[in-house]
Amino acid sequence: MPPTHTAQSEGPSGYREAVELEFAEATKRYPGADSPAVDGLSLTVPAGEICVFVGPSGCGKTTAMRMVNRMIDISSGDILVGGRSVKDRDVDELRREIGYVIQQIGLFPHRTIADNIATVPRLLGWDRPKINARVEELLDLIGLPQDMSKRYPAQLSGGQRQRVGVARALAADPPLMLMDEPFGAIDPINRERLQNEFLRLQAEIRKTIVFVTHDIDEAIKMGDRIAILQVGGKLAQYATPSEILLHPANEFVEDFVGADRALKRLALLRVSDIELGPSNGGPSIRDTALVRDALSDLLQHGALHGNVVDSGGRTVGGISMEALARLAKA
Numbered sequence: 001m002p003p004t005h006t007a008q009s010e011g012p013s014g015y016r017e018a019v020e021l022e023f024a025e026a027t028k029r030y031p032g033a034d035s036p037a038v039d040g041l042s043l044t045v046p047a048g049e050i051c052v053f054v055g056p057s058g059c060g061k062t063t064a065m066r067m068v069n070r071m072i073d074i075s076s077g078d079i080l081v082g083g084r085s086v087k088d089r090d091v092d093e094l095r096r097e098i099g100y101v102i103q104q105i106g107l108f109p110h111r112t113i114a115d116n117i118a119t120v121p122r123l124l125g126w127d128r129p130k131i132n133a134r135v136e137e138l139l140d141l142i143g144l145p146q147d148m149s150k151r152y153p154a155q156l157s158g159g160q161r162q163r164v165g166v167a168r169a170l171a172a173d174p175p176l177m178l179m180d181e182p183f184g185a186i187d188p189i190n191r192e193r194l195q196n197e198f199l200r201l202q203a204e205i206r207k208t209i210v211f212v213t214h215d216i217d218e219a220i221k222m223g224d225r226i227a228i229l230q231v232g233g234k235l236a237q238y239a240t241p242s243e244i245l246l247h248p249a250n251e252f253v254e255d256f257v258g259a260d261r262a263l264k265r266l267a268l269l270r271v272s273d274i275e276l277g278p279s280n281g282g283p284s285i286r287d288t289a290l291v292r293d294a295l296s297d298l299l300q301h302g303a304l305h306g307n308v309v310d311s312g313g314r315t316v317g318g319i320s321m322e323a324l325a326r327l328a329k330a
Ligand SMILES: Nc1ncnc2c1ncn2[C@@H]1O[C@H](COP(=O)(O)OP(=O)(O)OP(=O)(O)O)[C@@H](O)[C@H]1O
Pocket: 030, 031, 033, 037, 055, 056, 057, 058, 059, 060, 061, 062, 063, 064, 214
């Protein structure tokens, strides 16, 4: 359901158009440090895409991200949001246009969920009815029941609080979002659920997003593109997940991605994406399943073949262990 709150500058779908984000030789030297924390970072995130910054601890992910909304000053080089240097912008105005989600959420404990979500719209001077309508709409969007709006953060689970953090960042419909390990503090099962929900949400809202994580699996899942940083804030590779898995730029990336990159690649493909052979029977596998899940189904059944079916249960072809092994090696 498209939202109805924005008066101007909305995109055709009812959401504000996302913007392109460009790092142009962006560098950060902290006072007294021997080497830069971020060193000549240059990359462009196309409008509406998720770019994940990933790399070992201390490689400069958070520093790079926080230079975008000027929580950290750029030492040299530049960052352009929608073609405009962040250095030329009024800081408060810039930050209101950039949604920000962090691991520890930072919800105000003595404010209700509704008031927390309404933080930026209130700063922007929206009137009450417009704010209330937006809060209602965002609760729907993030899948929380309306009656939660009157609760306080302590009365929600960690995963629910994280959803509220996302809703708050989206409240004023920012064209750009920064997300710093947003699901880092959540247990693995809820984390996977939040990741899936967020990807569904993003398919609808199409924001430009910078997403920081130290977890390569999360990066592969969430990123349209991944920027792998090396300690010293140097960009080791900037590419799509499958390019990184297929052609790691150097040994550092290869090590960071892990020895199981062939398996990881299977997690990027759906059964319908691959060439199917004739069916030789075996367990039924939906054509929409991830190839990795199809493989684990075959392993579980001790089967060498699987029968691929569509939504109506009709056989559309077959897959074999042999074909999957070939695919992993490709
Ligand atoms: N305020 C600061 N003053 C001085 N040095 C800093 C400051 N903040 C970060 N650093 C240093 O800059 C480098 C990059 O830090 P940053 O927090 O950006 O890394 P990160 O990749 O986000 O790390 P992590 O995954 O551990 O959060 C580190 O060496 C860190 O010690």
